[in-house]
Amino acid sequence: xxxxxxxxxxxxxxxxxxxxxxxxxxxxxxxxxxxxxxxxxxxxxxxxxxxxxxxxxxxxxxxxxxxxxxxxxxxxxxxxxxxxxxxxxxxxxxxxxxxxxxxxxxxxxxxxxxxxxxxxxxxxxxxxxxxxxxxxxxxxxxxxxxxxxxxxxxxxxxxxxxxxxxxxxxxxxxxxxxxxxxxxxxxxxxxxxxxxxxxxxxxxxxxxxxxxxxxxxxxxxxxxxxxxxxxxxxxxxxxxxxxxxxxxxxxxxxxxxxxxxxxxxxxxxxxxxxxxxxxxxxxxxxxxxxxxxxxxxxxxxxxx
Numbered sequence: 001x002x003x004x005x006x007x008x009x010x011x012x013x014x015x016x017x018x019x020x021x022x023x024x025x026x027x028x029x030x031x032x033x034x035x036x037x038x039x040x041x042x043x044x045x046x047x048x049x050x051x052x053x054x055x056x057x058x059x060x061x062x063x064x065x066x067x068x069x070x071x072x073x074x075x076x077x078x079x080x081x082x083x084x085x086x087x088x089x090x091x092x093x094x095x096x097x098x099x100x101x102x103x104x105x106x107x108x109x110x111x112x113x114x115x116x117x118x119x120x121x122x123x124x125x126x127x128x129x130x131x132x133x134x135x136x137x138x139x140x141x142x143x144x145x146x147x148x149x150x151x152x153x154x155x156x157x158x159x160x161x162x163x164x165x166x167x168x169x170x171x172x173x174x175x176x177x178x179x180x181x182x183x184x185x186x187x188x189x190x191x192x193x194x195x196x197x198x199x200x201x202x203x204x205x206x207x208x209x210x211x212x213x214x215x216x217x218x219x220x221x222x223x224x225x226x227x228x229x230x231x232x233x234x235x236x237x238x239x240x241x242x243x244x245x246x247x248x249x250x251x252x253x254x255x256x257x258x259x260x261x262x263x264x265x266x267x268x269x270x271x272x273x274x275x276x277x278x279x280x281x282x283x284x285x286x287x288x289x290x291x292x293x294x295x296x297x298x299x300x301x302x303x304x
Contacts, residue, residue, distance in 0.1 A: 011048070015077045026064055102284055105150045111136075122290050129283055154271065164292060168270065169267060171246055172265065173243070186260055232245075
């Protein structure tokens with residue numbers, strides 16, 4: 001009679017670390033995602049490999065490469081994670097208490113310049129709700145609860161998410177008065193290319209915008225390039241050149257002036273998104289409805 005192999009006993013909680021390393025491709029990336037230290041994540045993987053009796057990653061110069069065993073385990077690990085998230089959602093939905101934490105994610109500029117005064121107002125009205133804010137231009141995965149509510153510039157496609165367009169971000173061309181005094185103001189869209197422009201490094205948004213107006217430009221047309229929107233704004237304020245800035249942001253600094261007001265840049269929609277299963281949770285619904293109303297009011301004032 002064949003002997004039955006004993007079941008492998010392992011710590012289920014380590015699967016969260018395993019999936020984070022698998023998705024990030026490195027211990028450093030997983031540590032940032034889970035807000036833990038890199039050595040801690042390394043120990044988690046070592047312990048899990050010992051418990052499972054198999055190597056999960058190959059260490060290379062470019063990071064960690066998953067083994068065949070890791071790829072086979074990943075499917076089951078994700079099923080475990082999804083089941084845990086589903087249970088968490090059910091517990092959140094059944095709770096009628098406002099007390100607790102709501103985790104938001106928004107782009108860096110929105111999180112830095114637009115949301116803080118709104119959150120201060122929310123906290124004054126509902127002090128029992130605590131807020132966590134992830135400032136990132138990456139699209140966070142609401143399906144796995146990396147955030148409860150997301151502010152996005154694109155509408156999510158997943159049917160399990162609820163998305164509501166609450167406002168639009170008006171954009172314009174801006175420069176510091178110091179720059180305009182030294183270099184003058186452009187007279188038309190073509191003249192923009194004769195100025196020092198501030199734009200993205202790898203992101204193609206501005207280049208596509210110029211092409212929509214029939215202007216062929218390249219990265220080299222921008223004297224200063226960065227994919228960090230906060231750095232772009234600070235570069236405009238410092239007088240490095242003319243940049244493309246949200247109106248609400250430009251109005252926070254009187255040393256910055258708009259140029260070419262007739263140069264139309266398409267508005268960016270703001271979508272407020274949450275998971276359908278937790279939308280009914282009183283705490284999350286309170287923050288969701290508050291942000292929807294406040295963003296519409298604040299950005300409508302900026303547009304007037």
